[in-house]
Amino acid sequence: MSNIFHAYKDKVGDILSKMAANGDIPQGLDMSRVTVEPPKDATHGDMATNAAMVLSKAAGKNPRQLGEALAGKLKELPEIREVTVAGPGFVNFRLADAEWASTLRTILSDGIYYGDSKMGKREKVVIEYVSANPTGPMHAGHVRGAVIGDTLANLLKKAGYDVTKEYYFNDAGNQIDVLTQTAYLRYREALGEDIGAIPEGLYPGEYMKDVAQAMVARDGKQWLGVAETAWAPAMRDFAVEYIMGMIRDDLDLIGIHHDVFSNERVMIEDGTLEKSFKTLHDKGLIYQGTLPPPKGKEMEGWEPVELTLFRSSNFGDSSDRPLKKRDGSWAYIMPDIAYHYNKLQRGFKWMINVLGKDHQGYEEKIRPAVAALAEGAKDIRLNVVYCGMVKLFKNGEPVKLSKRSGNIITLRELVEEVGAGSVRFFMMTRTPDSELDFDFTKVVEQSKDNPVFYVQYAHARCASVLRNAKEMFPDADLSPAALGKANLARISSADELQLVRFMAGWPRAVEAAAEAHEPHRVAFYLHDLASEFHGFWNKGRDDGTLRFLHENDRELSMARLALVSAVKTVIASGLAVMGVPPVEEMHG
Template identity: 55%
Template sequence: MDVFALFSARVSNALQVLYPEVGPDLLARIVVEPPRDAAHGDLSTNAAMIVAKPLGKNPREVAGALVEHFQADHDVTSVEVAGPGFINFRLADPIWHQVLRSIGQQGESYGRSNLGQGAPVNIEYVSANPTGPMHVGHTRGAVFGDTLASLMAFSGYDVTREYYINDAGSQINTLARSTLLRYRQALGEIVEIPSGFYPGDYLVPVGQGLKEEFGTGLLEMPEAEALAIVKERVLVAMMELIKADLAKLGIHHDVFFSERQLHGPDGDIARTLAWLREQGMIYEGRLEPPKGKTPEDWEDREQTLFRATDYGDDTDRALIKSDGSYTYFAADIAYHRNKFLRGFKHMINVLGADHSGYVKRLQAATKAVSLNAADMDVRICQLVRLMKNGEPFKMSKRSGDLVTLADVVDEVGVDATRFMLLFRRNDAAMDFDFALVKEQTRDNPVFYVQYAHARAYSIFRNAEKEFPGLDFSPAALASADIERIVSAAELDLVRVLAAWPRTVAAAAVAHEPHRIAFYVHDLAAAFHGFWAKGKDDPQLRFVNAEDPTLTLARLALVDAVRQVIVNGLAILGVSAPEELS
């Protein structure tokens, strides 16, 4: 049950009764949300201010009419006009009892919706160059993208998790040459890794594997032939390494798209550029030099340009380099046309902080190749600083000069890694403090939330000791006398639970999974707070030795808290332990 959706529908229905001329466009702009100050009520709506001007009326006049309409609503105890025309509602206790029952009935589905109506959504994330293991710089985007995918699937979208393998650039040639050196090393040669090559020990097993497969045979081949073989083998090995690293965080992709299929005379780039020419989106011209410092690769020459400014970009973009090869942006255009032709009208790309300049050009490309039928959201994940006790922390580095994803997970675990990376907006830089995430205190957010879940189980164990013959099964909780939940403290906790469906929907629409982490932390705080009140006031304790009926009702409340925490942590990819050591 979504209280906010329920009353949004009631407000819309009331407006249509009072003012039949109000159309769906206006109704879609109406918001029902918690008031900024909880003392003003349970719900607040801007409905009167949205429709007043088109109706040629004063907002307070419309608000007054709505207030009068809701006087007859048995679920409303009071309704009043505030400020320039806001309407504040206070709801009757039975509404909160319905919320509590609906959580018990829906269980893992509480908060799940058909918001997306099955619309296909492509979420591309990680897409690290296949030149080595995942490093800490990739980890935030990996966790963000994976959680966003889970959030949108929970909200009724048909989600495809995609990884773009950048396996067609010069870095792959360098990787192959670096691996060939490790192969020679495996054969007993003393090798020196030149500057600019990949020095990590992760290539040693690949070199050993080549020795076992080919013996000295690669040395007897022309270099180009040997490098082609090495390139294929090392790409497979690096992608296996990357997939294994991601699996440590519970991350798995549905599609691994190879950039190489974009290239060649019959590749996606050639076909896409031909299509763009047919559409008049390409022309031959010169670009103005960029403002500020001129990049080294800028060329003052006539070249093939994409009309990116027609689609919201700051400048038109070059598609072909002076040597005749395609630019990275040409590949980007072809790749996103490929996504569109696969049926994706909604695309989300999760990129690192160094790609913030790509946002407008990717959005322009998506609009162009779909003829404005598709949309693109680019989510930038800012940098993560590794800290310990508030000081920069340098971990041991096992892979060249990089701290790997595996290093971080091995140090603090999957749950702490995922939750802490989500406990801040993706577009804000963050400090990851290894000391903090190992503390078992309220200052450690992941511990604080998991402890709330474990505390719920502890309360049930205490109840079983107090009432050894009482039935605490899900069926018994479902039939509990929920109407006994009447104290202000209890109902405040139910109000937090009632916000879950709205939180999920808002997070899915905004593509902001951090809202889920914030919510479960707030719920944990409310739960711990209620438990603390019971220490001071025995009448508020979850287990009342003198009143088994009230105890069962409150255990239904405890179980609802437990269930919503489970639902939230499941979206985040974090476990919900029954006990904490």
């Protein structure tokens, strides 16, 4: 357990237990609200506990009094240097320098795994993201959800969960029929036929020509002049597989690799769909009925019709939902219900879906079904993380996108223009559900306006110091393991300790971000850490004694290099969660 705040919370807990045993406070108080956190203002101390305020009422004491009692006990611990009671009853304390030296050694020995937590207790969680249907290459609009999902998955792994990254796609609905028709048209074109303009309603993208070319290469002319029932399945399967291949390649460009791909057709073919429907049916949750017209919304051509309905209103939904269309075929939601049933069957009790904000209606339909299928299990969790839309800008001007004219920006173009690392980082600079302005010009800019650059620059500076150190002390072993043995008592200035203190917060930041499902916090943490580092760096410019390297004081140099190496490590650890490779050197 590397989270130092947990360690001190335990210490506070021990003291409170002893106080209870001594009769200083009542036995059996509810400790669940007691926290040990860094105070907002660092001048208050290294850590603060709210114990006195939270417990005062139940203990029948005033918070200041209780705080003083707690402070007295804390003072007896050798690892605590100073204790004060402040404000309404906060107990603030400072740690002995040796504690920070030990934190530094932990970072150096844990390396990129520093910040790993056992919080998740290996609990299984399936996180579904991207889930674009195979109708074309990934475009810019898919990227936000992809990056948020992947980073969240990485974050939950780091926090100790057993994470499965999953991609689900529909390969049996209307979209796929359109795809099949388009593919066949392009196939005929590839074999020399003049097809004219692509008709309205089909996919106009040039990539469909590639699909057709590949089909010709495989099957030649064999599908010309045969019945649609013959070519359609072949064309469909080929196109779906080809485009899924494109999508996988696109995802690979930004370092995203799913563990499991699930699809609608399999749900249908292996009977999962039928089984999930039957399960609902056997529970008496399916009936034939007619829904009232939707309120407050003009429905053109609405007419009452009897459909196969699911009693989702039993599970908190505002109305029941049709599972079959008028013609008796499945409504789109049914395969998705089956897919969630499949997740339950695989033993997942926790499911996270990362969706675009425009899919908000999806959740209220799927949640009741999951509740119904969960066999009354109380510990089934379904979380939906909504991602805001991305608006693209160039030189401050919005980039106009139009699917019809084929003017879309693909993920590949995005990555080729600004780089995978920048794309990933930049997408993480807002809370997931807020809209994001993505300005190409800014993202490639090499200045502090660009958070990606700012963080990378700090990492590069660390690397640079280590390179310079190698020249100054050619015989020195500058590996993290060796630097961990330096005399870290030499790390003693307020600015250095502040840096260590901030890094001690990384495990805590990981846990908080994982718990809140807010991967963007990793980006903010890294930006703040970079800021602390740049600040310290510049102090060395003004005050020579604060520089990292001192030719005539090898001991101090090694201690400071340990600090630099630790900063480099923590930045790398955070970038790893974000799927961004750290850079050793900047080139301009």
